[in-house]
Amino acid sequence: MDTLEAIMTRRSIRAFNSKPVSESAIKRLLEAAMNAPSAGDGRPWHFVIIDSRDQLDALADAVDDGNAMFQQAQAAILLCLDRRLEKFAGFGDKDCCCAAQNILLAAHAQGLGAVWISVAGIPPREAGCRELFQLPDNIEPFALFPLGEPVEPLPAEYRYDPARVHHNQW
Amino acid sequence: MDTLEAIMTRRSIRAFNSKPVSESAIKRLLEAAMNAPSAGDGRPWHFVIIDSRDQLDALADAVDDGNAMFQQAQAAILLCLDRRLEKFAGFGDKDCCCAAQNILLAAHAQGLGAVWISVAGIPPREAGCRELFQLPDNIEPFALFPLGEPVEPLPAEYRYDPARVHHNQW
Numbered sequence: 399m400d401t402l403e404a405i406m407t408r409r410s411i412r413a414f415n416s417k418p419v420s421e422s423a424i425k426r427l428l429e430a431a432m433n434a435p436s437a438g439d440g441r442p443w444h445f446v447i448i449d450s451r452d453q454l455d456a457l458a459d460a461v462d463d464g465n466a467m468f469q470q471a472q473a474a475i476l477l478c479l480d481r482r483l484e485k486f487a488g489f490g491d492k493d494c495c496c497a498a499q500n501i502l503l504a505a506h507a508q509g510l511g512a513v514w515i516s517v518a519g520i521p522p523r524e525a526g527c528r529e530l531f532q533l534p535d536n537i538e539p540f541a542l543f544p545l546g547e548p549v550e551p552l553p554a555e556y557r558y559d560p561a562r563v564h565h566n567q568w
Numbered sequence: 569m570d571t572l573e574a575i576m577t578r579r580s581i582r583a584f585n586s587k588p589v590s591e592s593a594i595k596r597l598l599e600a601a602m603n604a605p606s607a608g609d610g611r612p613w614h615f616v617i618i619d620s621r622d623q624l625d626a627l628a629d630a631v632d633d634g635n636a637m638f639q640q641a642q643a644a645i646l647l648c649l650d651r652r653l654e655k656f657a658g659f660g661d662k663d664c665c666c667a668a669q670n671i672l673l674a675a676h677a678q679g680l681g682a683v684w685i686s687v688a689g690i691p692p693r694e695a696g697c698r699e700l701f702q703l704p705d706n707i708e709p710f711a712l713f714p715l716g717e718p719v720e721p722l723p724a725e726y727r728y729d730p731a732r733v734h735h736n737q738w
Contacts, residue, residue, distance in 0.1 A: 399570070399571050400569070400570065400571065400677075401569050401570065401571045401573075401574040401673055401674065401676075401677035402596060402600065402674060402677055402678075403571075404571040405600045405603055405670050405673065405674060406599065406600070406603050408603070408605075410605055426572060428728065428733060429576065429726075429728045430572065430575045430576070432727045432728045432729060432732065433575055433576050433578070433725070433726070433727050433728070434669065435578075435580055435669075435672065435684055437686065441727065441729075441732075443732060444732045444733075444734065445732060445733050445734065446734045446735070446736070446737070446738065447733065447734070447735050447736070448736055449735075449736065450736045453736045453737070486686075488689060489686065489689070491661065491662070491665075492661070492665050492686075495661075495662050495665030495666060495669070496665060496668070496669045498666070499604065499605075499665070499666045499669040499670065500575050500669065502605065503571055503575065503673070504571065504572060504575060506571075507570075507571035507572055508572075514605055516607065516656075516659065516662075519658060519659070530737075531734075531736075531737045531738050532737050532738050533738050534738065537738070555603070556599075556603070557602045557603050557611065558598065558599045558602045558603070559602060559611070562602065562611075562613060562614045562615060563598060563614075563615050563617065564614065564615065564616045564617070564701075565616070565617050565619075566616070566617070566618055566619065566620045566623045566701075567616070567623070567700075567701045567702050568616065568701050568702050568703050568704065568707070
Protein backbone atom coordinates (compact mmCIF):
# COMPACT_ATOMS: atom_id res chain seq x y z
CA MET A 399 0.00 0.00 0.00
CA ASP A 400 1.22 3.48 -0.83
CA THR A 401 2.62 5.38 2.14
CA LEU A 402 0.39 8.43 1.92
CA GLU A 403 -2.63 6.20 1.35
CA ALA A 404 -1.76 4.17 4.45
CA ILE A 405 -1.37 7.32 6.55
CA MET A 406 -4.60 8.84 5.27
CA THR A 407 -6.77 5.71 5.50
CA ARG A 408 -5.51 4.08 8.74
CA ARG A 409 -8.20 3.81 11.43
CA SER A 410 -8.19 2.41 14.94
CA ILE A 411 -9.63 -1.12 14.70
CA ARG A 412 -11.14 -2.73 17.79
CA ALA A 413 -13.14 -5.67 16.33
CA PHE A 414 -11.42 -8.60 14.66
CA ASN A 415 -12.50 -11.73 12.80
CA SER A 416 -11.06 -15.17 13.52
CA LYS A 417 -8.43 -15.28 10.75
CA PRO A 418 -4.99 -15.93 12.28
CA VAL A 419 -2.20 -13.38 12.05
CA SER A 420 0.90 -14.93 10.49
CA GLU A 421 4.28 -14.97 12.16
CA SER A 422 5.75 -13.23 9.13
CA ALA A 423 3.21 -10.39 9.43
CA ILE A 424 4.11 -9.91 13.09
CA LYS A 425 7.81 -9.92 12.27
CA ARG A 426 7.24 -7.14 9.73
CA LEU A 427 5.50 -5.12 12.45
CA LEU A 428 8.50 -5.50 14.73
CA GLU A 429 10.92 -4.68 11.92
CA ALA A 430 8.89 -1.53 11.30
CA ALA A 431 8.82 -0.66 15.00
CA MET A 432 12.58 -1.05 15.42
CA ASN A 433 13.26 1.07 12.33
CA ALA A 434 11.65 4.08 13.99
CA PRO A 435 13.88 7.04 14.76
CA SER A 436 15.00 7.43 18.38
CA ALA A 437 16.85 10.17 20.22
CA GLY A 438 20.57 9.59 19.82
CA ASP A 439 19.65 6.27 18.13
CA GLY A 440 19.07 4.85 21.62
CA ARG A 441 16.39 2.33 20.57
CA PRO A 442 15.13 1.98 24.16
CA TRP A 443 12.46 -0.59 23.39
CA HIS A 444 11.48 -4.20 23.90
CA PHE A 445 8.50 -6.11 22.52
CA VAL A 446 6.42 -9.01 23.79
CA ILE A 447 4.56 -10.93 21.08
CA ILE A 448 1.36 -12.36 22.57
CA ASP A 449 -0.14 -15.12 20.45
CA SER A 450 -1.25 -17.78 22.89
CA ARG A 451 -5.00 -17.84 23.45
CA ASP A 452 -4.47 -18.13 27.21
CA GLN A 453 -2.35 -15.00 27.37
CA LEU A 454 -4.68 -13.04 25.09
CA ASP A 455 -7.63 -13.98 27.27
CA ALA A 456 -5.66 -13.07 30.39
CA LEU A 457 -4.94 -9.68 28.80
CA ALA A 458 -8.68 -9.14 28.52
CA ASP A 459 -8.76 -9.19 32.31
CA ALA A 460 -5.54 -7.21 32.78
CA VAL A 461 -6.80 -4.32 30.63
CA ASP A 462 -9.91 -2.94 32.31
CA ASP A 463 -12.02 -1.94 29.34
CA GLY A 464 -10.48 -4.08 26.63
CA ASN A 465 -12.17 -7.41 27.16
CA ALA A 466 -13.87 -7.84 23.81
CA MET A 467 -10.85 -6.54 21.94
CA PHE A 468 -8.34 -8.96 23.37
CA GLN A 469 -10.76 -11.88 23.34
CA GLN A 470 -11.24 -11.29 19.60
CA ALA A 471 -7.64 -10.39 18.81
CA GLN A 472 -5.59 -13.10 17.11
CA ALA A 473 -2.36 -11.68 18.46
CA ALA A 474 -1.06 -8.62 20.27
CA ILE A 475 2.18 -6.76 20.83
CA LEU A 476 3.24 -5.22 24.12
CA LEU A 477 5.71 -2.38 23.57
CA CYS A 478 7.98 -1.78 26.55
CA LEU A 479 10.37 1.03 27.46
CA ASP A 480 13.77 0.40 29.05
CA ARG A 481 14.97 3.77 30.34
CA ARG A 482 18.47 2.38 30.88
CA LEU A 483 18.81 2.44 27.09
CA GLU A 484 17.80 6.10 26.71
CA LYS A 485 20.57 8.21 25.19
CA PHE A 486 18.86 11.37 26.46
CA ALA A 487 16.98 11.05 29.73
CA GLY A 488 13.24 11.39 29.33
CA PHE A 489 13.15 11.02 25.56
CA GLY A 490 12.39 7.30 25.54
CA ASP A 491 8.64 7.89 25.58
CA LYS A 492 8.92 9.77 22.28
CA ASP A 493 11.01 6.97 20.80
CA CYS A 494 8.40 4.40 21.79
CA CYS A 495 5.66 6.52 20.25
CA CYS A 496 7.46 6.50 16.90
CA ALA A 497 7.81 2.73 17.10
CA ALA A 498 4.10 2.54 17.94
CA GLN A 499 3.03 4.63 14.98
CA ASN A 500 5.16 2.47 12.68
CA ILE A 501 3.38 -0.63 14.05
CA LEU A 502 -0.04 0.90 13.34
CA LEU A 503 0.90 1.90 9.79
CA ALA A 504 2.66 -1.38 9.00
CA ALA A 505 -0.39 -3.29 10.25
CA HIS A 506 -2.78 -1.29 8.08
CA ALA A 507 -0.48 -1.66 5.06
CA GLN A 508 -0.67 -5.44 5.50
CA GLY A 509 -4.46 -5.48 5.80
CA LEU A 510 -4.39 -5.91 9.56
CA GLY A 511 -6.32 -3.89 12.06
CA ALA A 512 -4.77 -2.54 15.24
CA VAL A 513 -5.33 0.08 17.89
CA TRP A 514 -3.06 1.80 20.40
CA ILE A 515 -4.07 0.83 23.95
CA SER A 516 -2.20 3.05 26.39
CA VAL A 517 -0.59 1.31 29.34
CA ALA A 518 2.00 3.84 30.61
CA GLY A 519 0.27 6.39 32.79
CA ILE A 520 -2.62 4.04 33.68
CA PRO A 521 -1.49 2.25 36.89
CA PRO A 522 -3.93 -0.71 36.86
CA ARG A 523 -2.90 -1.59 33.31
CA GLU A 524 0.77 -1.18 34.16
CA ALA A 525 0.39 -3.53 37.13
CA GLY A 526 -1.67 -6.01 35.08
CA CYS A 527 0.91 -6.20 32.29
CA ARG A 528 3.81 -6.28 34.73
CA GLU A 529 2.38 -9.31 36.50
CA LEU A 530 1.02 -11.16 33.46
CA PHE A 531 4.27 -10.95 31.50
CA GLN A 532 6.64 -11.08 34.48
CA LEU A 533 8.41 -7.90 33.44
CA PRO A 534 11.71 -7.02 35.12
CA ASP A 535 11.55 -4.00 37.44
CA ASN A 536 13.43 -1.77 35.00
CA ILE A 537 11.05 -2.47 32.12
CA GLU A 538 8.03 -0.18 31.74
CA PRO A 539 5.00 -1.52 29.86
CA PHE A 540 4.20 1.31 27.44
CA ALA A 541 1.39 0.35 25.05
CA LEU A 542 -0.53 -2.64 23.75
CA PHE A 543 -1.59 -3.35 20.18
CA PRO A 544 -4.30 -6.00 19.67
CA LEU A 545 -4.05 -7.36 16.13
CA GLY A 546 -6.29 -9.13 13.70
CA GLU A 547 -8.15 -8.81 10.45
CA PRO A 548 -10.84 -6.11 10.81
CA VAL A 549 -14.42 -7.39 11.04
CA GLU A 550 -15.17 -4.53 8.69
CA PRO A 551 -12.88 -1.91 7.20
CA LEU A 552 -13.67 1.58 8.47
CA PRO A 553 -13.94 4.48 6.00
CA ALA A 554 -11.07 6.96 5.93
CA GLU A 555 -11.38 10.11 8.01
CA TYR A 556 -9.88 13.35 6.68
CA ARG A 557 -8.78 15.34 9.71
CA TYR A 558 -6.84 18.21 8.14
CA ASP A 559 -7.91 21.48 9.73
CA PRO A 560 -6.61 24.73 8.21
CA ALA A 561 -7.33 26.51 11.52
CA ARG A 562 -4.37 24.63 12.98
CA VAL A 563 -1.91 25.93 10.38
CA HIS A 564 0.14 29.12 10.83
CA HIS A 565 2.59 30.73 8.46
CA ASN A 566 6.06 31.91 9.51
CA GLN A 567 4.68 33.08 12.82
CA TRP A 568 1.68 32.43 15.00
CA MET B 569 6.37 4.70 -2.25
CA ASP B 570 5.23 1.50 -0.56
CA THR B 571 4.50 1.89 3.15
CA LEU B 572 6.84 -0.81 4.44
CA GLU B 573 9.56 0.43 2.08
CA ALA B 574 9.15 3.97 3.43
CA ILE B 575 9.33 2.77 7.03
CA MET B 576 12.36 0.59 6.38
CA THR B 577 14.36 3.08 4.27
CA ARG B 578 13.61 6.41 6.03
CA ARG B 579 16.69 8.07 7.47
CA SER B 580 17.22 11.32 9.35
CA ILE B 581 18.36 13.88 6.76
CA ARG B 582 20.31 16.94 7.92
CA ALA B 583 21.83 18.27 4.67
CA PHE B 584 19.68 19.69 1.90
CA ASN B 585 20.21 20.99 -1.62
CA SER B 586 18.71 24.24 -2.90
CA LYS B 587 15.64 22.81 -4.65
CA PRO B 588 12.50 24.48 -3.24
CA VAL B 589 9.86 22.47 -1.38
CA SER B 590 6.46 22.94 -2.97
CA GLU B 591 3.42 24.19 -1.10
CA SER B 592 1.54 21.06 -2.13
CA ALA B 593 4.26 18.84 -0.65
CA ILE B 594 4.06 20.74 2.64
CA LYS B 595 0.29 20.46 2.67
CA ARG B 596 0.55 16.69 2.27
CA LEU B 597 2.87 16.62 5.30
CA LEU B 598 0.30 18.49 7.38
CA GLU B 599 -2.53 16.28 6.13
CA ALA B 600 -0.45 13.27 7.18
CA ALA B 601 0.34 14.82 10.56
CA MET B 602 -3.30 15.61 11.32
CA ASN B 603 -4.40 12.10 10.34
CA ALA B 604 -2.32 10.63 13.16
CA PRO B 605 -4.20 8.88 15.95
CA SER B 606 -4.63 10.82 19.19
CA ALA B 607 -5.94 9.88 22.61
CA GLY B 608 -9.71 10.33 22.61
CA ASP B 609 -9.32 11.87 19.14
CA GLY B 610 -8.21 15.09 20.86
CA ARG B 611 -5.90 16.27 18.04
CA PRO B 612 -4.05 18.64 20.40
CA TRP B 613 -1.71 20.06 17.78
CA HIS B 614 -0.89 23.19 15.81
CA PHE B 615 1.67 23.68 13.06
CA VAL B 616 3.76 26.62 11.92
CA ILE B 617 4.99 26.40 8.33
CA ILE B 618 8.30 28.23 8.03
CA ASP B 619 9.24 29.05 4.46
CA SER B 620 10.60 32.57 4.55
CA ARG B 621 14.38 32.74 4.27
CA ASP B 622 14.51 35.26 7.10
CA GLN B 623 12.64 33.00 9.51
CA LEU B 624 14.64 29.93 8.50
CA ASP B 625 17.88 31.81 9.11
CA ALA B 626 16.55 33.11 12.42
CA LEU B 627 15.77 29.50 13.37
CA ALA B 628 19.43 28.67 12.80
CA ASP B 629 20.20 30.99 15.71
CA ALA B 630 17.23 29.90 17.84
CA VAL B 631 18.26 26.23 17.70
CA ASP B 632 21.68 25.95 19.28
CA ASP B 633 23.28 23.24 17.19
CA GLY B 634 21.15 23.38 14.09
CA ASN B 635 22.71 26.22 12.20
CA ALA B 636 23.75 24.45 9.01
CA MET B 637 20.52 22.49 8.88
CA PHE B 638 18.18 25.44 8.98
CA GLN B 639 20.40 27.57 6.75
CA GLN B 640 20.22 24.82 4.13
CA ALA B 641 16.60 23.86 4.71
CA GLN B 642 14.10 25.10 2.12
CA ALA B 643 11.26 24.99 4.60
CA ALA B 644 10.50 23.74 8.09
CA ILE B 645 7.53 22.80 10.22
CA LEU B 646 7.17 23.63 13.90
CA LEU B 647 4.82 21.19 15.63
CA CYS B 648 3.17 22.66 18.71
CA LEU B 649 1.16 21.12 21.55
CA ASP B 650 -1.94 22.78 23.00
CA ARG B 651 -2.67 20.97 26.26
CA ARG B 652 -6.09 22.61 26.47
CA LEU B 653 -7.10 20.29 23.62
CA GLU B 654 -5.97 17.10 25.36
CA LYS B 655 -8.83 14.67 25.96
CA PHE B 656 -6.73 12.82 28.55
CA ALA B 657 -4.32 14.95 30.56
CA GLY B 658 -0.70 14.20 29.78
CA PHE B 659 -1.31 12.19 26.61
CA GLY B 660 -0.78 15.09 24.21
CA ASP B 661 2.94 14.42 23.92
CA LYS B 662 2.20 10.96 22.56
CA ASP B 663 -0.31 12.42 20.09
CA CYS B 664 2.28 14.89 18.83
CA CYS B 665 4.84 12.11 18.43
CA CYS B 666 2.46 10.21 16.15
CA ALA B 667 1.92 13.35 14.08
CA ALA B 668 5.70 13.78 13.95
CA GLN B 669 6.35 10.26 12.73
CA ASN B 670 3.72 10.72 10.02
CA ILE B 671 5.52 13.90 8.88
CA LEU B 672 8.84 12.05 8.65
CA LEU B 673 7.34 9.16 6.66
CA ALA B 674 5.27 11.39 4.38
CA ALA B 675 8.37 13.49 3.66
CA HIS B 676 10.45 10.44 2.75
CA ALA B 677 7.64 9.04 0.59
CA GLN B 678 7.67 12.30 -1.39
CA GLY B 679 11.46 12.29 -1.87
CA LEU B 680 12.03 14.91 0.81
CA GLY B 681 14.50 14.72 3.64
CA ALA B 682 13.61 15.65 7.19
CA VAL B 683 14.80 15.14 10.74
CA TRP B 684 13.13 15.43 14.13
CA ILE B 685 14.69 18.26 16.12
CA SER B 686 13.43 18.10 19.69
CA VAL B 687 12.25 21.36 21.20
CA ALA B 688 10.11 20.28 24.19
CA GLY B 689 12.36 19.47 27.12
CA ILE B 690 15.21 21.69 25.86
CA PRO B 691 14.57 25.12 27.47
CA PRO B 692 16.77 27.30 25.22
CA ARG B 693 15.08 25.93 22.11
CA GLU B 694 11.65 26.32 23.68
CA ALA B 695 12.41 29.96 24.48
CA GLY B 696 13.90 30.58 21.03
CA CYS B 697 10.86 29.20 19.22
CA ARG B 698 8.45 30.91 21.58
CA GLU B 699 10.01 34.31 20.86
CA LEU B 700 10.67 33.84 17.16
CA PHE B 701 7.13 32.68 16.34
CA GLN B 702 5.33 34.74 18.99
CA LEU B 703 3.60 31.70 20.43
CA PRO B 704 0.71 32.23 22.86
CA ASP B 705 1.48 31.21 26.45
CA ASN B 706 -0.67 28.08 26.26
CA ILE B 707 1.11 26.76 23.16
CA GLU B 708 4.15 24.52 23.71
CA PRO B 709 6.70 24.26 20.89
CA PHE B 710 7.22 20.51 20.59
CA ALA B 711 9.48 19.66 17.66
CA LEU B 712 10.97 21.13 14.49
CA PHE B 713 11.33 19.47 11.10
CA PRO B 714 13.73 21.09 8.62
CA LEU B 715 12.78 20.05 5.10
CA GLY B 716 14.44 19.86 1.72
CA GLU B 717 15.71 17.52 -0.93
CA PRO B 718 18.56 15.42 0.50
CA VAL B 719 22.05 16.37 -0.72
CA GLU B 720 22.54 12.63 -0.97
CA PRO B 721 20.19 9.79 -0.12
CA LEU B 722 21.41 7.74 2.83
CA PRO B 723 21.40 3.93 2.64
CA ALA B 724 18.72 2.08 4.59
CA GLU B 725 19.58 0.81 8.06
CA TYR B 726 18.07 -2.47 9.26
CA ARG B 727 17.66 -2.15 13.02
CA TYR B 728 15.64 -5.27 13.88
CA ASP B 729 17.18 -6.96 16.89
CA PRO B 730 15.82 -10.38 17.91
CA ALA B 731 17.22 -9.83 21.42
CA ARG B 732 14.46 -7.27 21.94
CA VAL B 733 11.67 -9.74 21.15
CA HIS B 734 9.93 -11.85 23.80
CA HIS B 735 7.19 -14.43 23.39
CA ASN B 736 4.03 -14.53 25.53
CA GLN B 737 6.06 -13.51 28.57
CA TRP B 738 9.39 -11.87 29.32
